[in-house]
Amino acid sequence: MRTAMWLAGAEVGGTGAPLTVRNPATEETLAEVPSASPEQVDTAVGAASGAAHAWRRLPAGERGELLHGVAAWLEAHTAELAQLLTREGGKPYVENRDEVGWTANAFTYYAELGRHERGRVIPSLEEGQLSLVLKEPVGVVAAIVPWNYPLLLLAWKLAPALAAGNTVVVKPSPYTPLSTLAMAEAFARFPPGVVNLVTGGAEVGEALVVHGGTDLVAFTGSVATGQRIGALCAERVKRTHLELGGKDAFIVCDDVDLEVAVPGAAWAAYLNAGQVCTSAERFYVLEPVFDEFVDRLVEETGRLRLGDPLAETTDVGPMVAEVQRAKVERQLAEARRGGARVLAGGDRGGFERGWFLAPTVVVEVDDGMELMSTETFGPVAPVARVGSLDEAIARANALPYGLGANVYTTRLDNVLRCMEELQAGTVWFNDPLTDNDAGPFGGMKMSGNTRELGVEGLEAFRETKHVHLDGRANRKPWWYPYGPGGYQ
Ligand code: NAD
Numbered sequence: 001m002r003t004a005m006w007l008a009g010a011e012v013g014g015t016g017a018p019l020t021v022r023n024p025a026t027e028e029t030l031a032e033v034p035s036a037s038p039e040q041v042d043t044a045v046g047a048a049s050g051a052a053h054a055w056r057r058l059p060a061g062e063r064g065e066l067l068h069g070v071a072a073w074l075e076a077h078t079a080e081l082a083q084l085l086t087r088e089g090g091k092p093y094v095e096n097r098d099e100v101g102w103t104a105n106a107f108t109y110y111a112e113l114g115r116h117e118r119g120r121v122i123p124s125l126e127e128g129q130l131s132l133v134l135k136e137p138v139g140v141v142a143a144i145v146p147w148n149y150p151l152l153l154l155a156w157k158l159a160p161a162l163a164a165g166n167t168v169v170v171k172p173s174p175y176t177p178l179s180t181l182a183m184a185e186a187f188a189r190f191p192p193g194v195v196n197l198v199t200g201g202a203e204v205g206e207a208l209v210v211h212g213g214t215d216l217v218a219f220t221g222s223v224a225t226g227q228r229i230g231a232l233c234a235e236r237v238k239r240t241h242l243e244l245g246g247k248d249a250f251i252v253c254d255d256v257d258l259e260v261a262v263p264g265a266a267w268a269a270y271l272n273a274g275q276v277c278t279s280a281e282r283f284y285v286l287e288p289v290f291d292e293f294v295d296r297l298v299e300e301t302g303r304l305r306l307g308d309p310l311a312e313t314t315d316v317g318p319m320v321a322e323v324q325r326a327k328v329e330r331q332l333a334e335a336r337r338g339g340a341r342v343l344a345g346g347d348r349g350g351f352e353r354g355w356f357l358a359p360t361v362v363v364e365v366d367d368g369m370e371l372m373s374t375e376t377f378g379p380v381a382p383v384a385r386v387g388s389l390d391e392a393i394a395r396a397n398a399l400p401y402g403l404g405a406n407v408y409t410t411r412l413d414n415v416l417r418c419m420e421e422l423q424a425g426t427v428w429f430n431d432p433l434t435d436n437d438a439g440p441f442g443g444m445k446m447s448g449n450t451r452e453l454g455v456e457g458l459e460a461f462r463e464t465k466h467v468h469l470d471g472r473a474n475r476k477p478w479w480y481p482y483g484p485g486g487y488q
Contacts, residue, residue, distance in 0.1 A: 001084070003033045003177075005199055006184035007040065008047035009192025014040060014199050019174045024090030024318040025309055025354045033177050035200035038207055041169075044196040045213040048140040048167040051193030056137045056165035058191075060115040066190055067111035067159060073186040074104040074151075081151065083310070084179045089147055090318040090355070091272045092309045099152050102435070106155040106453070109437040113458055114163025124468075132467040137165035138239060139215030141461065142208035144229075146221045147173035147320055148275045150180055156441070156452040157218040157241075158195070164461040166216070167194045169208060174201040175320055209233065216461070219243065220277075223375075223401075223446055230449075241450035241460055243277070243442055245375040246403025249396035250280035250432070251418065253389060253409035254288040260430075261408040262296040268406060268432035269381040270304065270359045273319050274328075278404035278426065278433055282365075282372050283383040284392040290385045294343065294363055297381060301344040301359045306351075316379055318355045325355045328378030332360065335371040335382070340364050345379070367395060375401075389414060397423045402444030406432045425451070 004011040014034030021031045036044065055063070074081065082096035091099070117135075124131040143157040150172055161168050172180035177199045187195040198204060202225075209217050209232050219229050220243040233240045250268060252261055268280035285293045309317030319325045332346060345360030357378055365372050365382040372382055386392045396405055405424035409415060415429055425442045428434065435441055440451035450460050480486065 001031055001178060002181045002184060003031055004181065004184075005036060005040070005044075006181070006187060006195070006197040007044050008050075008196065009188075009190070011184065012040065016040070016200060016204070019177065019199060019201065021088055021175070021178060022321075023087050024320050027353050027355070030087055031178060033181070033199050035174075036198040036204050041198060041204060041207040041211065044169045044198050045140060045142075045208070045211050047193035047196055048169050049213050051191055052137075052139060052167045054191060055167055055194050058165075060118070060163070060165075063163060063165065064111040064115045067107050067114070067163060069189055070159075070183075070186045071104040071107040071111065074100055074107065074183075077182075081179055081182060084182060085150065085176070086309045086317075088176045088178045089150065090309050090320055091148075091275075092314050092317045094312065095272060099149055103151040103155040105437055106152070107159045110159035110163040110458065113455070114160070119464075126470075128470065128472040130469045130471065132469070134465040134467055135164070135459075135462040136465055138461060138463050139166060140213055141166045141168045142211070142214040142217045143168055143170045144205045144208065144217065144219045144221065145170070145172055145180075147175040148272060148277070150176040151183070153220045153243075154180060154183075156457065157220075160452075160458045161218065161461045162194065164458055166461055169196045169198060169214070171198050171200060171205050171208060174199070205229075206232070209238075210236070215239065216241070218461075221245075226448070241448075241452075243448045243450065243452060244403075244446065245377070246277055246401045246443060246447045247281045247373065247375055247399050248278050248401075248404045248406065248424070249392075249422075250283045250406040251389070251392045251396065251408070252283065252285040252289060252293055253407070253411065253414050254286040255411050255414070256289070256408045258289060258292055258296055262293060262300050264408065264430070264432050265293075265297060265381065266300045266304070266359070270301075270316050270379045271433065273316055273357065274379040275320060275324070275377050276433065279377070280381065280406055280432065281376050283381060284386045284395055285383055286389070286392070287385055287387055290383075294361070294383055297383065298344045298361050301361050301381070304359050306349040306356055306358055316359055318351075319357055319378060320355070322355055324377060325357050328357060328376055328380060331369075331371045331374075331376055332362070332380065335362060335365060335369045338366070338369050340369065340371070340382070367398065373399060389417065393418065393421050397421070400446045403442075403447035404428065404433070
């Protein structure tokens with residue numbers, strides 16, 4: 001198991017404070033991973049700066065070939081990476097195999113997209129001139145990522161950043177550094193310094209944010225951390241990409257087939273133990289189908305198998321850490337005190353070790369409860385009754401978050417209304433949480449200020465330069481002198 005960082009094309013052991021990485025299913029220590037010292041952060045940024053010029057000048061096709069190589073390496077190492085992701089993050093093995101596949105797809109997508117164009121020609125003002133809009137790399141990117149999809153969210157930054165010609169310093173979450181460090185091997189063919197992997201917690205992340213050598217901070221994580229990073233970067237006029245948390249609404253209309261909508265709802269709420277940034281976190285179900293929806297959801301939830309995430313038959317694994325579970329349990333307790341009723345789950349599923357929380361259905365919730373108004377990030381489905389689609393849309397839009405939203409309906413008029421009116425970066429109809437490499441992903445309002453994936457995801461890592469060129473190189477009539485009798 002690799003615990004060394006990857007700096008300037010070589011393995012380097014961290015000399016900062018060690019991080020203890022634990023298996024969320026057993027609470028056992030998996031590894032002690034030394035963090036980067038402040039000097040090593042400096043070395044990493046220096047290596048990325050040193051590699052920047054040659055990397056941006058490399059033909060895009062050659063950069064693309066190297067990115068295809070990363071995708072091939074990921075595919076060849078799927079099983080071992082999925083194991084490692086499961087052991088350090090607690091997500092079921094089957095979901096982690098998917099994560100590695102999606103990670104490879106993102107590298108493949110940007111390997112190709114990066115060589116399609118690098119700007120455009122715009123109409124010039126006069127005959128004999130040429131005007132270009134050139135797209136250039138921004139420079140050195142600090143990529144700071146969370147633990148819930150360690151490799152996928154890394155790829156959504158790293159692949160487009162590299163394809164656009166930037167060099168990168170990556171910092172994984174202190175909960176899940178091992179799968180990222182394992183990827184060093186995939187970058188061995190890159191020129192030294194183009195990709196650097198450093199370990200550590202908030203202090204290492206912040207050292208990258210404030211470092212004078214980083215030009216752009218690409219961050220995925222909580223709103224609170226995003227606000228702090230945003231403020232630090234604003235002082236320095238440094239570019240930021242903030243992909244933050246949400247509180248996604250899931251609307252169920254009264255025209256749907258509950259046979260399909262209910263399993264879809266359960267999956268959207270409990271996937272990765274509800275620790276997906278676009279997890280369905282509050283359900284608004286129309287009155288005519290509310291009772292049946294709840295009955296079926298309780299039944300579906302009771303059938304799910306909570307347990308060892310390495311076992312093939314496990315549907316829901318543990319949460320990543322004690323502190324994350326404690327936050328969800330606090331929200332549940334507050335909701336119960338406020339009159340909410342727990343109809344399924346609500347406990348630790350009989351596990352004494354491991355950070356398990358049983359998939360949970362809660363009703364009689366109101367929008368003032370924390371469970372309905374702030375990110376839960378756990379396997380909980382709070383379900384509210386609504387009298388109309390208007391009410392569902394208004395309640396969905398009432399929060400300051402706008403990451404994703406789900407709607408189950410087959411009526412065209414409902415689709416058109418929700419599509420236009422829901423304030424969310426992604427709106428899924430009848431197929432929750434499906435991402436598409438070509439489809440921009442990100443949040444509105446406090447959920448973020450950028451988009452990953454798609455053409456927008458590449459654009460986010462490019463600087464724009466307008467080049468105005470006059471092939472005639474002639475004297476212009478509007479230059480000095482202005483009036484008659486000038487220096488001529
Ligand atoms: P977090 O904000 O605690 O940490 C994210 C990363 O930032 C970690 O690597 C952490 O070490 C680092 N960090 C912490 N403080 C820092 C600081 N002051 N300066 C620089 N770096 C710092 O988030 P988390 O608990 O790891 O992740 C869960 C959160 O991420 C949830 O809120 C979730 O919604 C969000 N998320 C968003 C998306 C998205 O695409 N919008 C995707 C996944 C997760």
